[in-house]
Amino acid sequence: MAKPRKTPRPKAETPKGFRDYFGAEVTERAEMLETIAGVYRRYGFEALESPAVETLEALGKYLPDVDRPHAGVFAWAEDEEEGKGDWLALRYDLTAPLARVYAQHRQELPTPYRRYAMGPVWRNEKPGPGRYRQFYQCDADTVGAGSVAADAEICAMLADTLEAVGIPRGDYVVRVNNRKVLNGVLEVMGLADEEQRAAVLRTIDKFDKVGEAGVRELLGKGRLDASGAYIDGVGLSPEQADPVVAFLTSRGETAEATLANLAAAVGESAVGAEGVDELHQIAELLEAQGYGPDRIVIDPSVVRGLGYYTGPVYEAELTFEILDDKGRKRQFGSVAGGGRYDDLVKRFTGQAVPATGVSIGVDRLLAALRDKGRIGQGAAAGPVVVTVMDRDRMADYLSMASELRAAGVRAEVYLGNPKNFGNQMKYADRRGAPVAVIEGEDERARGVVQLKDLILGAQIAESATLEEWKERPSQVEVPRGDLVAKVREMLSAHGLGPAE
Amino acid sequence: MAKPRKTPRPKAETPKGFRDYFGAEVTERAEMLETIAGVYRRYGFEALESPAVETLEALGKYLPDVDRPHAGVFAWAEDEEEGKGDWLALRYDLTAPLARVYAQHRQELPTPYRRYAMGPVWRNEKPGPGRYRQFYQCDADTVGAGSVAADAEICAMLADTLEAVGIPRGDYVVRVNNRKVLNGVLEVMGLADEEQRAAVLRTIDKFDKVGEAGVRELLGKGRLDASGAYIDGVGLSPEQADPVVAFLTSRGETAEATLANLAAAVGESAVGAEGVDELHQIAELLEAQGYGPDRIVIDPSVVRGLGYYTGPVYEAELTFEILDDKGRKRQFGSVAGGGRYDDLVKRFTGQAVPATGVSIGVDRLLAALRDKGRIGQGAAAGPVVVTVMDRDRMADYLSMASELRAAGVRAEVYLGNPKNFGNQMKYADRRGAPVAVIEGEDERARGVVQLKDLILGAQIAESATLEEWKERPSQVEVPRGDLVAKVREMLSAHGLGPAE
Known part of the structure; x- marks a missing residue:
């Protein structure tokens, strides 16, 4: 067989203007959206999740005099051969889809229709520092209510949400x-x-x-x-x-x-x-x-x-x-x-439908809370890491992690090559582990485990005198049967409760 | 000014193969994903949210011998003029982006890297009954661990997750x-x-x-x-x-x-x-x-x-x-x-990196739980609806809803045209409201409110005899000051607690 021509390796890069979100960045946002949804729901708003993809026609960004839609949205022709079939596009906000949804389902939806929506939107714009082409929006709108009571309600809800x-x-x-x-x-x-x-x-x-x-x-x-x-x-x-x-x-x-x-x-x-x-x-x-x-x-x-x-x-x-x-x-x-915009649905149905709504800049709000130190503390704490001293006793180590988890403690076993113990401690450090569990042959024979308090260890390494270091040992030995209780005690000493 | 030529109205339709999700469909899925994330996190897995859009090159679906990428993914050329710039595409699963992320960030990520990811993926395929072109995936993978302990861990985690x-x-x-x-x-x-x-x-x-x-x-x-x-x-x-x-x-x-x-x-x-x-x-x-x-x-x-x-x-x-x-x-x-796939990152870096992971079919799992009647009960309960008998007293009605919410009860004021009371009751019905609050001029003068138990009312309308109907009145009058307490009592009689 002829040797196939080598294709060059693909670049491992996000497209320009897009980014990845890791760990606490994801969970803190998810928690905030959940809290916001709780307030919205209490006000009688119902969740709506429309698809990321809409027809360009429904979004209303199609210019009839050009072959391709103008900049601002990511769009493509549905069929392989261009020009055939609909043009599809990624939504650029959550309001244009709401107009389409309300026009499409208005017979079944209650009027007034209070709905909230949360999710990413996409803009085909030049990215800049802190400005991405995919970002979150979090909207609440009331469709079909002309009364300013609807506007007042959203203002009150906005105040409640922020608190x-x-x-x-x-x-x-x-x-x-x-x-x-x-x-x-x-x-x-x-x-x-x-x-x-x-x-x-x-x-x-x-x-x-x-x-x-x-x-x-x-x-x-x-x-x-x-x-x-x-x-x-x-x-x-x-x-x-x-x-x-x-x-x-x-x-x-x-x-x-x-x-x-x-x-x-x-x-x-x-x-x-x-x-x-x-x-x-x-x-x-x-x-x-x-x-x-x-x-x-x-x-x-x-x-x-x-x-x-x-x-x-x-x-x-x-x-x-x-x-x-x-x-x-x-x-x-x-x-x-936000505000009132009374021509929302008219494009589709010809009938004016009053609407009012608000959009919360979730990422700005998260930045504000991080700035004030109100989030980003406990949530970021890594799991307890159970180290591997003897690779033939993996079952024991997995059981330790399993017991800790059953008590609500985040825990994992080191699954890399266990040969070099230093690498295991470096790993625990990178994971932000509060505690490392160590059980070698000697400990096993004596029925004990070593627990290394990595938060205390880091504090001591940074600032403690020799006396302090002796008084507050960052490593303790406990009977194997006390593993879970002692780890929980060490965590709560650092203000870390069991996992959510 | 010349009259502008009328453009035809856009169709209010989702693109073929896409759909909208309403109310409980959205919140039940969100709750399930949150529960799953909780288990994953307890196992030491970290959240990752990569963008919906990747370069087609990174996804690895680009065929060099055709102008446009072959079917299966939604893709478009980044620049307006085709052929210039990268081809971008919507991710078709969460594994290909993981490979890109790991290759791109491997210097900063811990190894092994345990990550979970949840979110929509897109397939440019012919839609069918129950088969959509956007659907959710929910994955957990361990990258960089060759040991079968990693596989065993994911199997155990999968069992825990299902429970x-x-x-x-x-x-x-x-x-x-x-x-x-x-x-x-x-x-x-x-x-x-x-x-x-x-x-x-x-x-x-x-x-x-x-x-x-x-x-x-x-x-x-x-x-x-x-x-x-x-x-x-x-x-x-x-x-x-x-x-x-x-x-x-x-x-x-x-x-x-x-x-x-x-x-x-x-x-x-x-x-x-x-x-x-x-x-x-x-x-x-x-x-x-x-x-x-x-x-x-x-x-x-x-x-x-x-x-x-x-x-x-x-x-x-x-x-x-x-x-x-x-x-x-x-x-x-x-x-x-799921399973082990050891060539994940090789495309990008030339180095083989062992990996193993699982993907949960969230929508199938939701369908199973609905089928067994294990979800879809309380979550679907609508808000208490405060009706409007006198449009000049909107402030009073808003205050009632506000008091109910402060006690954790989902509540809203009817914001449509209040003229026709029948329409308000129809609205309450469509909203799945458990209770309607009524306060007209007479009630106000006497310092009372009427509470209509709509769930009981529906049951009575369906099956009760005249005697039962008299014994179990579905409408009660209480002093205005007892509004919140009585509503809570009525809700708990139907097994409905305060809102989450």
């Missing part, structure tokens, strides 16, 4: 605004020109970054940005820009004061008054349930998504300070956002 | 076989010809379906199958086929008897003897930990995957009977399988 995952009251705030108020402001400004309105909306979206003075410049003649580029302005006069700025800065000491400022800003506009009234209702509904301004506030400076949503918008911010890359203090910032 | 998710001892069995024993049999048969060996392997894989007589036919002249098609045989004489059949049917009353039969079947073959010795070791290691033949047995009739694996293979079967589509009794069958 449930470990953000104490006082360390977060849910801020609420309303697109209709802004529409009212634009109306009293007399901005009839669609393009100019759109430009004002885009400008408002930058308020977070550029502040009041920046927004004034951008609404007027334009602005030199930090990179030295000149950004054209919308071309309004300073007087014309006033109502917009009044809107953005109308937050008062109390909700009443804020609402009075907003009422003034929208003047005679009917839609504006409707928006103010909605905010008023939301504040009342929340207040009645005990969600005061220490948790949820009416705040017209919330601009994220104002261009996208059609009614109330809301955003959750963590208010404690962290150090940024350069060691400067700054607020942690936004971890969740 | 943890609710399959009682006696309703399952883990069966173990070894590819090396089969290799020994082929060796003593003198089958040197690669193609003939491959044909024998393919035949053995059909033992499950066609039984001993069928295998004899297929090893010999051939066989007329059920559909009337004639399947060519391997062309062995009856005597040549004997050792294969002896191997497949060598299970004895005890492990010792089975092993003696196998030792006879492999005769002088060194690899065969090695295989028998491995099975012997596995049986001993398991026995020492208390896993007797009521849980794990040596069974040479396990053939699934014998062609793929290189050493021990194992399979978990549920042994209780269910009724099939046609009402006939049959055993539920296989829910998990």
